[in-house]
Amino acid sequence: MSKKDKLAVYLTPEKKAELERRCHEDGSRSMTAFIEHVLDFYLGYLDTQDAGIFLPPAIRSCIDGRLGTMENRMASLLYKQAVELEMCERILADSLELDEAYLRRKRAESIDSVKRTNGQLRFEQVARHLEDD
Secondary structure: OOOOOOOOOOOOHHHHHHHHHHHHHHOOOOHHHHHHHHHHHHHHHHHHOOOOOOOOHHHHHHHHHHHHHHHHHHHHHHHHHHHHHHHHHHHHHHHOOOOHHHHHHHHHHHHHHHHHHOOOOOHHHHHHHHHHO
16 A cells, blocks of 8 residues: 555535535545545646546446447448348349449549438439439
């Protein structure tokens, strides 16, 4: 155990009672341990210079865990979607015998369309465009 310095602190009776109550709620081993936790929290808050940036480690850990779970789920869903899309492309490619020039032209059109619409292109828009030609 590291050496600790004694510090005199003057509190109102109400504040002392709340401190003792919260110490028991927190489950700290001692009043000193609880006060150190409180100080660590507040000093971390002051270090950020912005209340919006500061998150206690427990909340940060919880958020990181939830984001990790979501990231894994999204990766799994994207993988499954890629498999299904690739399967459809293979079936279509096997059904239609398309030459390289046609495929290059269609890829260029698709890239241009996605760039122009910022990826917000819907099948209905493509179908309407084909009807207009």
